[in-house]
Amino acid sequence: MxxxxxxxxxxxxxxxxxxxxxxxxxxxxxxxxxxxxxxxxxxxxxxxRSETAVPDHIVWSLFNTIFMNWCCLGFVAFAYSVKSRDRKMVGDMTGAQTYASTAKCLNIWALVLGLLLTITFIIVLATGSLMISQTISEMIKYHGGY
Structure with missing residues (x-):
């Protein structure tokens, strides 16, 4: 040869x-x-070009939609995740990356806001329960067992 x-x-x-x-x-x-x-x-x-993996964050968005949907941010993130997946199927990697980035940002905000509001709700519920029980015990002491 x-x-x-x-x-x-x-x-x-x-x-x-x-x-x-x-x-x-x-x-x-x-x-x-x-x-x-x-x-x-x-x-x-x-x-x-090897097809770069563009994460669409659809599972995270679905979790936020079901469990952390304060102010509908989880639902909006889910919509952007679906748009990102559609863009990826068409072959528009730039559009898919843009929608995925927006979905990620919305998911972060939904998760942080959801956790903060849930923790605040638990604190208010716990302190409210303590205040009610204290008020009831004071009323019992004051009225002599009624």
Missing amino acids: SHNSQHFFLGAPHGVPPTYEMLKEEHEVAVLGAPQSSAPVTTTVINI
Whole structure:
């Protein structure tokens, strides 16, 4: 095999067995020999983008919709997550990333606001219960058992 035919197959990934088409082309190049023209050999590089994973945060949005839906932020985040998934299915990664970023921001706000309001509600409920029980015990003492 000539040096030019070996150079032709350097682009194959290492560790991957050659396919039938690659072996067939290698055989054809070996049989035909090196190119006879004296023109310089040009190469073309094709960059194939690997599909980057754009998280759509749909599970987080669903959780916030069901459990932390204060001010409907969880529902709005869920809507943006669905839009992000739709954009990803169409192939618009920029649009998917934009919607996913908005969904993430809304999910953070829904979670923080939901936790703060839930904790506040628990504190108010606990202090209210204590105040009611104290008031009842004082009324019992004051009225002499009635």
